[in-house]
Amino acid sequence: MTHDAVTPGPRASRRAEAPKRGRKKERKRRRGLKITLGVLLVLLLAGGGTAYWMYQDLDGNIQGVDINKALGEDRPEKLPTTGQNLLVLGSDSRAGAENQELGGGGAVGGARSDTALVVHIPEGRTEAVAVSIPRDTLVTRPDCTKSDGSTMKSAERVMFNSVYSQVGPACVVKTVEKMSGVRIDHYLEINFAGFKDLVDAIGGVTVKVEEPIKDEASGLDLTAGTHKLNGTESLAYVRTRHGVGDGSDLGRIGLQQQFLLALLTEIKSQDLLGSPTTTYKIANSATKSLTTDEGLASLTSLSEFARSMNGVDPASMETIMLPVAYDKQDPNRVVAAEPQAGSLWKAIRADGTIPESAKKSPATGG
Secondary structure (H helix, E strand, O other): OOOOOOOOOOOOOOOOOHHHHHHHHHHHHHHOOOOOHHHHHHHHHOOOHHHHHHHHHHHHHOEEEOHHHHHOOOOOOOOOOOOEEEEEEEEOOOOOHHHHHHOOOOOOOOOOEEEEEEEEEOOOOOOOEEEEOOOOEEEEEOOEEOOOOOEEOOEEEEEOOHHHHHOOHHHHHHHHHHHHOOOOOEEEEEEHHHHHHHHHHOOOEEEEEOOOEEEOOOOEEEOOEEEEEOHHHHHHHHHOOOOOOOOOOHHHHHHHHHHHHHHHHHHHHOOOOOOHHHHHHHHHHHHHOEEEEHHHOOHHHHHHHHHHOOOOOHHHOEEEEOOEEEOOOOOOOEEEOOOHHHHHHHHHHOOOOOOHHHHOOOOOOO
16 A cells, blocks of 8 residues: 555576475465455455355445446557556445444545555466555546536546545546556455454454554554554554654555555465355455455456466566655645656556656655
């Protein structure tokens, strides 16, 4: 969710000896797909295999947003070999008493995209990459239509995470498409309360803290070492910014990415197939605060999409940050660093290999 670029996971480069092949394949299966929270939820909902038919009543929990209708035809071209691209948002919505409490009270109105990732699954779906967009990135917001039908004119030097509160999710998709030239196929969003309830439903998530973290703003106080976090603690962990690095958004993206992998590992370790009750409890927590595009707004659609990604090799997963540089006018903000950012988006559009230079960010948050 950031240090500059997060080093990709280890690649399976050594050929296993014949007696060990079975065990190696088993370990790879257990690791599962190391993607992002949104994709994690997709996989989770399909985790029970055919058992998901038992949970059709959960469909009503999922909110759908008709992104295609809202964006119209002014979008990047969808090429036949560009794979699938998802925009995943973690929203700090203040709607509802529980979200207000988790978000730090009612002093802040509306909602912002607290975490944003573009997940690219290449053609053939044997590998994937998740690109974190820092919330403090200054962007050009394009002309967008609000939910009431009125138009919000284009504006420059708008902080990325404000687009959600100003215009809504469709405009966030449009902003990402304009800045990247990447066609977004699907949209997934989970709010504060949903995140907390999901962690509590699985019994907590274990993380390893390299250095002590003390953030009075979030209430997070952790010593170096291994900790099992409950839902409230986990939310503080992925949102802390004053307790890591230079206190900017960049300092916490690494923590967010680490936590997502730990969360996925925890869910994968649970016996979903063997425990329909546990599966229902987790899926119910996830879907209550899940918003998707219309194409994924049902358990059936989510499950079908998840099964289509079964061939993704976790050894090839990369989780990186959009290369950014400190803004010259306001050092508390960042802008996309060129030519690195351009090279990154170009590689994703073409389903190509991302150059190592495109994974390095001048602004580190250290």
